[in-house]
Amino acid sequence: xxxxxxxxxxxxxxxALVQRKYAIPFLMDYVQAGFxxxxxxxxxxxxxxxxxxIYHPEATYFIRVGSDSMIGDRIDRGDFLLWDAYxxxxxxxxxxxxxxxxxxDFAVKRINYVDSNQLILESSNPKYLPIYVNKGDKxxxxxxxxxxxxxxx
Amino acid sequence: xxxxxxxxxxxxxxxxxxxxxxxxxxxVIVLSNHDGCIVARSDEAKALGIKMSKPLxxxxxxxxxxxxxxxxxxxxxxxxxxxxxxxxxxxxxxxxEVYSVDEAFILADGYEGIYPxxxxxxxxxxxxxxxxxxxxxxxxxxxxxxxxxxANKLAKKQLELTGVCVLDTQEAIDQALxxxxxxxxxxxxxxxxxxxxxxxVETAAQLRxxxxxxIRQFMTVNGLRLVHELRGTPCKMLxxxxxxxxxxxxxxxxxxxxxxLETLTDALTxxxxxxxxxxxxxxxxCGAVTVYLKTNKFRKxxxxxxxxxxxxxxxxxxxxxxxxxxxxxxxxxxSGLKAIFAFGYNYQKIGVMLTDLVPFDYRQKGVFVEGPxxxxxxxxxxxxxxxxxxxQDKLRLASQQYNPDWPMKQKxxxxxxxxxxxxxxxxx
Numbered sequence: 001x002x003x004x005x006x007x008x009x010x011x012x013x014x015x016a017l018v019q020r021k022y023a024i025p026f027l028m029d030y031v032q033a034g035f036x037x038x039x040x041x042x043x044x045x046x047x048x049x050x051x052x053x054i055y056h057p058e059a060t061y062f063i064r065v066g067s068d069s070m071i072g073d074r075i076d077r078g079d080f081l082l083w084d085a086y087x088x089x090x091x092x093x094x095x096x097x098x099x100x101x102x103x104x105d106f107a108v109k110r111i112n113y114v115d116s117n118q119l120i121l122e123s124s125n126p127k128y129l130p131i132y133v134n135k136g137d138k139x140x141x142x143x144x145x146x147x148x149x150x151x152x153x
Numbered sequence: 154x155x156x157x158x159x160x161x162x163x164x165x166x167x168x169x170x171x172x173x174x175x176x177x178x179x180x181v182i183v184l185s186n187h188d189g190c191i192v193a194r195s196d197e198a199k200a201l202g203i204k205m206s207k208p209l210x211x212x213x214x215x216x217x218x219x220x221x222x223x224x225x226x227x228x229x230x231x232x233x234x235x236x237x238x239x240x241x242x243x244x245x246x247x248x249x250e251v252y253s254v255d256e257a258f259i260l261a262d263g264y265e266g267i268y269p270x271x272x273x274x275x276x277x278x279x280x281x282x283x284x285x286x287x288x289x290x291x292x293x294x295x296x297x298x299x300x301x302x303x304a305n306k307l308a309k310k311q312l313e314l315t316g317v318c319v320l321d322t323q324e325a326i327d328q329a330l331x332x333x334x335x336x337x338x339x340x341x342x343x344x345x346x347x348x349x350x351x352x353x354v355e356t357a358a359q360l361r362x363x364x365x366x367x368i369r370q371f372m373t374v375n376g377l378r379l380v381h382e383l384r385g386t387p388c389k390m391l392x393x394x395x396x397x398x399x400x401x402x403x404x405x406x407x408x409x410x411x412x413x414l415e416t417l418t419d420a421l422t423x424x425x426x427x428x429x430x431x432x433x434x435x436x437x438x439c440g441a442v443t444v445y446l447k448t449n450k451f452r453k454x455x456x457x458x459x460x461x462x463x464x465x466x467x468x469x470x471x472x473x474x475x476x477x478x479x480x481x482x483x484x485x486x487x488s489g490l491k492a493i494f495a496f497g498y499n500y501q502k503i504g505v506m507l508t509d510l511v512p513f514d515y516r517q518k519g520v521f522v523e524g525p526x527x528x529x530x531x532x533x534x535x536x537x538x539x540x541x542x543x544x545q546d547k548l549r550l551a552s553q554q555y556n557p558d559w560p561m562k563q564k565x566x567x568x569x570x571x572x573x574x575x576x577x578x579x580x581x
Contacts, residue, residue, distance in 0.1 A: 008267070058237040058244075059285035061571065066579040081580075085285045099580065104175035108580040138174075142287070 053147045059085040060146070063099055063106065070108055072124025073097060079150050081108060085143035093144055101140040102131070108145060154387055155271060155321060157259040157294045158301040159242060159278060162309065164255035165193035167288035168234045169224050172570045172578060180221040184209060186405040188225050188564055225563035233571040237286055245278055250391045256305075258298055260391055275317035295320040298389045299382035302339040303329055303357065323385075330383065333357040340379050345372060357383060398435060401428045404504030410449070411500045417446070418487060422550055424505045425486055429479045432507060433537055438475035440509030442482055444468055444489040449501040464500075466493040475511050478529035479550060482507075 054060050065079045075081065075097075083099040090113050098111045100121065109121035109131070121131040133139045161167055165183040170176045180197035184190065190206050201219055203212055209223070216223065235254045242249045248260035261271060268274040275292035282290045293304025300320055307329055308318035320326045335357055336346035348371065354360050361383040368376050378388040403424040411417060421444065432439055445467030452461040470485040486505060536548050568576035 056285070058241045061578065062574075063578040063580050066581055080577075085287075088284060101174050102581075105581040106174075106578055140174075 053082055055146065056084055056086040059143065061085070061143075063108065065108060069123035069125050069128045070097070070110075072126075073110070074150075075108065075124075075148050076150065079148055081145050081149070082147040083143045083145045087144035088141045093141055097145040099142045099145060101138075101142055102133075103138050106142070111141065154296055155261045155294055156296070156298050156301040156387070156391070157246075157261045157271075157275065157292055158252075158256060158298070158305040159238075159259060159282075159290050159292050160256040160305050160309075161238065161282075162289045162291060163193050163195055164235075164288070165224075165226065165231055166195045166198075168231050169227070169567055170195075171234065171287040172230075173567065176222055180219055181224070182216075182221060183224045183226055184565065185226060192226065223565050225566040227567050227569060229569040229572045230567070234286060234288065238282060238288075238290075241282055241285055242278065244281070245274065248391055248393060250393055258301065258391055261294060271319050271321060272317055275319065276315075279316050289316065291316045291318075293318045293320070295326070296385045297382040297387045298391075299339050299379060300326060300385070303333055306333075306337060326385065327358065330358040330361060331356060335360050338379065338383075340375065345376070398431075398437075399510060400506055400508045401431050401439070401510070402504060402506035403428050404445075404502055411503075412498065414491070414494050417490060417494065417500060417503050420503050421486055421490055421505060422483060424503070425483055426479050426549060428505060428507050429477055429482060429533070430537055430540075432477045432510070433533060436513040437510045438477045438513055439472070439482070439507040440475040440511065441469055441471045441507075442486050442489065443504075443506040443508060444470070444486050444493065445504045445506075446490070446493055446500055447502040447504070448498050452499070452501075462498075464495060464498045466495070467504075468493045469508075471509075475509070476530070477513070478526065478533050481526070481529060483550070 050057075061083055063081050063083060065075055065077055065081060068077050070076075081099075087093060087096075088098075093111055094113050096111065097108065100107050100109060100111070102121070107121070109123060112120045112122060114120060117135045119133050121133060123130070166176075166181045169181060169183065176195075178197065179195070180201055180203075181195040182191050182198050182203060183193040185192045188209060190208050191203060191212075192206070194203055194205065198221055201215060201221065203215065203221070209216075212221075215221070231254060238255070239249060239251050239257055242257055242259060246259045246261060246264065250258040252258055261274060264274060268277065271294050275294065278292055279290055282288060291305055291308040293301050293306070293308050294317075295301040295304045304318040304320045308314050308316050311318070318329075320329055333356055335341060335349050335354055336343075338357055338360070341349070349355075349360065354363065361380055363380065365377060365380070368380050372379075381388050405424070411420070425442075446464065448461070448464045450463040450465075452463075453459065454461045468489045470489045472482070472485055476482060490503075539548050570576055570578055
């Protein structure tokens with residue numbers, strides 16, 4: 001039972017999810033008493049991009065970049081981004097690249113909290129001016145961009 | 154014991170809004186297969202007087218005048234969001250019973266160390282789902298599943314509860330049931346509502362206080378279970394692993410009326426293929442197939458405005474041996490259809506139902522008949538696998554594509570944001 005004293009915040013309690021099952025090699029053979037098979041120590045499972053990129057499967061979505069406004073961060077038009085809605089509070093997004101809901105659209109920008117009444121959405125392409133968002137504007141931070149995918153061929 | 158019911162508000166509408174912020178605060182409706190009837194409404198659409206299950210055309214003017222946003226059912230999107238919702242709940246509690254696409258029962262006992270209060274648990278769930286999925290949910294808690302359902306309804310209705318309602322004391326339960334209309338109870342249909350009202354029973358509290366004998370006599374043992382649940386004794390337990398379905402059916406309506414046998418056969422082939430896929434997915438075989446035909450019983454004859462003569466007929470064909478291969482079943486289904494088809498009617502629906510389901514390995518060789526063709530059974534597992542990989546109906550029976558007219562009409566389909574590369578969100 002979890003002790004009330006060292007209370008873990010509810011959102012930090014995770015249950016192991018059996019989403020993926022991996023075949024574990026089983027050697028249907030007698031173990032040699034002499035020199036063991038040199039390959040035995042190198043058995044691993046196949047790498048998966050999902051394991052590398054997805055921290056919270058329920059909260060992770062894809063988005064396609066529709067402009068060159070983040071080119072300074074090597075995010076170009078047509079790139080795919082992964083974003084995770086687990087990260088949206090000011091503490092974990094300040095100064096980071098985020099997906100925001102601005103008016104009726106989604107946008108990818110770097111966010112800077114000025115004070116409790118104002119924040120700035122910065123592009124990393126000098127062509128674009130920063131966007132000032134004030135209290136009362138139709139605006140929401142949806143999550144942090146976790147990975148960017150670029151096609152090189 | 155404390156059960157919780159987590160239910161998404163206007164789930165289909167909320168899924169659309171999750172990816173289209175422009176829909177917030179606007180009236181939105183979602184249509185059924187073939188864009189026929191209204192199956193989900195936003196609060197704004199409800200306020201305009203749009204009713205559930207009504208055909209779209211009845212509100213044509215209202216929709217245009219108020220700029221109501223109309224969507225076809227985007228099942229790919231809803232299924233993915235549903236999966237995310239259920240998976241999110243497992244972060245909070247161990248026992249989650251997925252009850253339908255948008256609601257789940259949870260067992261809320263034993264978390265006192267983690268969540269300061271039950272209300273706090275409900276609020277955390279609400280807040281997390283809102284952040285991760287951008288959809289609103291309501292949470293109701295009660296000592297039985299039926300009371301959790303009542304609590305959930307109250308959480309939705311009473312705005313001051315902010316989406317979470319806890320019925321954990323006798324006073325709270327009594328107060329809730331005193332005002333709860335008996336017809337809104339889980340498991341009380343229109344027929345029982347009429348019967349109960351005829352006997353002067355208007356509220357859930359009045360039903361709870363009726364004698365057991367009376368209830369058993371007029372409402373069967375299921376009614377008695379419901380009443381015990383209202384009194385706080387759990388009769389319905391959490392079903393954590395769902396039992397295999399006992400029957401599988403499909404009866405989507407046509408977009409238009411269909412008079413000829415050929416189109417009906419095509420439709421039957423498609424419905425049956427879908428049913429067989431489900432059958433194979435749960436590893437079952439079926440022993441009987443039922444086919445039924447329906448005309449629209451409210452239809453008026455165009456010339457004289459008199460009610461058109463209705464037609465409804467069904468037939469059950471028992472198979473010599475259980476099977477799950479589509480062509481095998483289709484042979485029997487078509488002969489059934491031919492037997493009940495009557496010339497001269499405009500049909501609105503053809504339905505097919507697979508019954509007498511048995512597990513795949515529960516097969517017995519008949520004495521006088523041969524068992525199902527093993528090769529066919531194997532063939533269709535391969536067909537299913539190919540269709541899962543390359544898209545629905547990529548491989549299908551020839552008669553399934555005879556008429557390109559009739560497959561699902563989806564005029565107002567939104568992008569499949571989470572399941573198709575070409576449909577994912579775009580950042581401006």
